[in-house]
Amino acid sequence: MIGLSAELLIFVALMLLGYGFGSLIERRHRKSIIRRELELNRLPAIASRRPPEDRPYAQQLVSGSVVIGSDYFKTFLSGLINLFGGRVTPFESLIDRARREAILRLKEEARDIGASHVFNVKYETARIATGRVPALEVLAYGTALIPAADISRSTHDTSQA
């Protein structure tokens, strides 16, 4: 009986910790994403495969990646939703944050080398096995186009792309 109530106590504590810190981290992250998206809106990431030919551009592969894990509360809640089926909203918001963060990191790398566009942007999502709690990696990559006048600012070394 005592063992059972101790287990219940730990479960409730983990749920509260997960909910409290989880939603705090999520709110902060969302805020930072929105702020940086506004800053980087002038550097478009484009899914088109055909680059513009209006002027010469230097090219360089750029990428951004992030691994985001779920929290205890979300994991439990999604298990519950799984019983009934339907939209698993806790994970939808997780994936959304991961995708946007990956694109932001890609754009930050592109901005630092003086690019004006990123073309042929592709996403890669992978589930990362971290024991019981789901985590996912999102990679965004594409080709940064650097206007010819700015080529001197680029490193020309793509080996660390």
Next chain:
Amino acid sequence: MLLSNLEFLPDRTIKSHLGLVQGSSVRSKHVGRDIGASLKSIFGGELKGYTELLHDSREEATERLLEQARSLGANAVINVRYSTSSIAAGAAEIFVYGSAVLLDE
């Protein structure tokens, strides 16, 4: 060496195609990082250890791709693609491939 995931380069001509080049890397993290990650799994948020691990792994795979391209005498790799697969608990494979080409200077 030029790396690009576009299929062609607007202002350069491809002199010759040298074939497919690839690089891969399988990595897993050490126990300390795993413990950190399992603590993080209560609170959620970014798992920085894993982000770095996969980033380093991708760099290594890219380095291997470039090595292969250099040995073929290429000066660019175009149409580069990445792929990731989790092959066992705690290990991920990063694979990168593309076409090695010789561009006109």
